[in-house]
Amino acid sequence: MDALKSAMAEAALAIEAELDRLIPRGDGHEKRVYDAMRYACLNGGKRLRPFLVLESAKLFDVPRPRALRAAAAIEFVHCYSLVHDDLPAMDDDDLRRGRPTTHKQFDEATAILAGDALLTLAFEVLAHSETHPDGGVRAELVAALASGAGATGMVGGQMFDLEAEQRGKSFSLVDITRLQSMKTGRLIAFACQAGAILGQATARARQALAAYAEDLGLAFQIADDLLDAEGTEAEVGKKVGKDAAAGKATFITHLGIDGARKRARTLALQAAKHLDLYGPKAQMLSNVALFVVERRA
Amino acid sequence: MDALKSAMAEAALAIEAELDRLIPRGDGHEKRVYDAMRYACLNGGKRLRPFLVLESAKLFDVPRPRALRAAAAIEFVHCYSLVHDDLPAMDDDDLRRGRPTTHKQFDEATAILAGDALLTLAFEVLAHSETHPDGGVRAELVAALASGAGATGMVGGQMFDLEAEQRGKSFSLVDITRLQSMKTGRLIAFACQAGAILGQATARARQALAAYAEDLGLAFQIADDLLDAEGTEAEVGKKVGKDAAAGKATFITHLGIDGARKRARTLALQAAKHLDLYGPKAQMLSNVALFVVERRA
Numbered sequence: 001m002d003a004l005k006s007a008m009a010e011a012a013l014a015i016e017a018e019l020d021r022l023i024p025r026g027d028g029h030e031k032r033v034y035d036a037m038r039y040a041c042l043n044g045g046k047r048l049r050p051f052l053v054l055e056s057a058k059l060f061d062v063p064r065p066r067a068l069r070a071a072a073a074i075e076f077v078h079c080y081s082l083v084h085d086d087l088p089a090m091d092d093d094d095l096r097r098g099r100p101t102t103h104k105q106f107d108e109a110t111a112i113l114a115g116d117a118l119l120t121l122a123f124e125v126l127a128h129s130e131t132h133p134d135g136g137v138r139a140e141l142v143a144a145l146a147s148g149a150g151a152t153g154m155v156g157g158q159m160f161d162l163e164a165e166q167r168g169k170s171f172s173l174v175d176i177t178r179l180q181s182m183k184t185g186r187l188i189a190f191a192c193q194a195g196a197i198l199g200q201a202t203a204r205a206r207q208a209l210a211a212y213a214e215d216l217g218l219a220f221q222i223a224d225d226l227l228d229a230e231g232t233e234a235e236v237g238k239k240v241g242k243d244a245a246a247g248k249a250t251f252i253t254h255l256g257i258d259g260a261r262k263r264a265r266t267l268a269l270q271a272a273k274h275l276d277l278y279g280p281k282a283q284m285l286s287n288v289a290l291f292v293v294e295r296r297a
Numbered sequence: 298m299d300a301l302k303s304a305m306a307e308a309a310l311a312i313e314a315e316l317d318r319l320i321p322r323g324d325g326h327e328k329r330v331y332d333a334m335r336y337a338c339l340n341g342g343k344r345l346r347p348f349l350v351l352e353s354a355k356l357f358d359v360p361r362p363r364a365l366r367a368a369a370a371i372e373f374v375h376c377y378s379l380v381h382d383d384l385p386a387m388d389d390d391d392l393r394r395g396r397p398t399t400h401k402q403f404d405e406a407t408a409i410l411a412g413d414a415l416l417t418l419a420f421e422v423l424a425h426s427e428t429h430p431d432g433g434v435r436a437e438l439v440a441a442l443a444s445g446a447g448a449t450g451m452v453g454g455q456m457f458d459l460e461a462e463q464r465g466k467s468f469s470l471v472d473i474t475r476l477q478s479m480k481t482g483r484l485i486a487f488a489c490q491a492g493a494i495l496g497q498a499t500a501r502a503r504q505a506l507a508a509y510a511e512d513l514g515l516a517f518q519i520a521d522d523l524l525d526a527e528g529t530e531a532e533v534g535k536k537v538g539k540d541a542a543a544g545k546a547t548f549i550t551h552l553g554i555d556g557a558r559k560r561a562r563t564l565a566l567q568a569a570k571h572l573d574l575y576g577p578k579a580q581m582l583s584n585v586a587l588f589v590v591e592r593r594a
Contacts, residue, residue: 030457087409112384116416178325
């Protein structure tokens with residue numbers, strides 16, 4: 001695990017620099033939105049999704065500068081989703097990674113606009129010729145990210161989740177699995193898929209990565225539910241115990257703490273298994289699956 | 298003008314059908330966001346921006362189904378921007394085109410998500426192979442729309458505008474021109490540019506359209522200020538007199554009513570002039586420029 005941790009730390013630095021480079025600068029009257037974009041993104045996060053892009057890109061020998069652009073694009077989408085989800089009309093969170101949320105640090109209007117701008121920037125970055133010389137590859141990246149992030153993916157998952165909270169619907173395990181697959185799984189799947197798209201990989205190679213991503217995404221979400229149930233605010237860097245307080249059905253409601261932990265570990269092992277065909281090149285991705293279920297934040 | 302009005306009405310019907318076709322359907326727990334997307338888009342609007350796409354595409358003999366997709370994409374972006382701008386944290390509007398705004402009809406969280414999903418859908422539509430067989434063309438459309446809609450374009454313009462309102466900054470005519478060019482001009486410019494991109498037009502043809510779009514966008518915004526100053530709520534379908542009530546500097550503050558009207562007409566004539574090289578094929582686009590400054594809503 002130490003090799004993984006230092007690889008993730010090294011990648012996180014490179015990603016942070018890439019994000020910083022890609023967010024616009026300027027002294028015009030719109031500067032406040034640039035500042036808010038920067039605040040929302042440059043916070044020393046784990047950069048799990050970008051790391052998945054970089055590692056999946058290595059499987060297909062994708063040049064690093066291209067992989068970094070795709071990694072930045074997905075992180076922009078992830079950060080925008082956090083900014084909007086934290087808004088008072090949504091989850092109403094004041095704290096994120098131990099700092100005030102963007103609307104607390106700036107104001108609600110600026111946070112809405114910064115989120116909109118980060119989402120837009122993600123597509124601008126992918127469509128730019130520096131991301132790949134073949135326009136078809138760039139368009140495929142855009143289509144895949146949009147599909148994962150939009151109404152039938154992440155945004156739909158957030159709507160689904162709000163319906164659960166606000167309308168007191170109680171969900172079965174099948175419902176919760178579908179919700180989480182939309183809300184977090186689809187973007188994790190894109191992160192794993194991006195390297196294969198950039199590397200113009202074969203269908204078989206893509207399928208193995210897709211199967212890995214599906215198990216990984218589910219394991220990740222079960223681990224998230226465990227953190228909310230068991231972690232402390234100091235460890236996790238945001239409010240915990242929210243699901244129970246909101247009376248929300250989660251994986252833990254259905255599986256119990258021990259059952260959930262066991263399921264997450266099984267999924268992580270299963271995820272790693274799909275990568276056998278890549279051999280030792282996929283070692284980091286295999287390790288990520290285990291890391292995701294063992295993490296404390 | 299009658300030929301223009303019937304062409305715009307015919308195009309608006311085709312656009313409405315295309316928007317309806319492209320917004321996802323389903324009965325899952327996320328259905329509410331689909332309903333809100335549909336509510337925000339399907340409202341019998343004038344569809345000015347899509348009309349500009351269709352007419353600019355005609356100059357380069359672009360097949361109609363491709364032009365309709367690009368037209369729908371820009372309308373999704375326009376509609377998302379209205380949904381987010383109407384939110385309580387932003388312009389706080391209850392009425393839009395004579396109906397409750399999306400957050401009034403649904404709720405704030407749903408409106409935020411519907412806006413996010415519409416923006417994402419715009420890029421998904423452009424990147425899809427049905428929009429153009431050449432991936433490079435699709436990627437160019439995505440990059441141009443993202444550049445016009447993001448932090449250095451429309452979203453930046455909205456930030457600029459909020460700074461003016463909330464921080465009481467009084468802007469010069471140069472500032473207001475830059476603000477409006479970002480807030481509305483860039484998206485109008487993309488609408489005119491989209492046909493040229495789809496038609497893989499020459500640099501000279503693109504420059505003429507870009508010059509047309511710049512004058513048109515400015516004329517459009519001056520006309521908008523005139524409507525806010527002179528129109529009635531029943532005519533315009535939204536609150537009027539807002540700029541004066543907010544003590545906001547507009548084109549009218551600097552030019553006066555008569556001066557603003559004169560400037561808008563001059564710009565409209567100048568816009569049409571740039572299209573001379575296209576001959577009679579560009580008649581509708583020339584007419585649009587005059588329509589924009591004469592409209593009452």
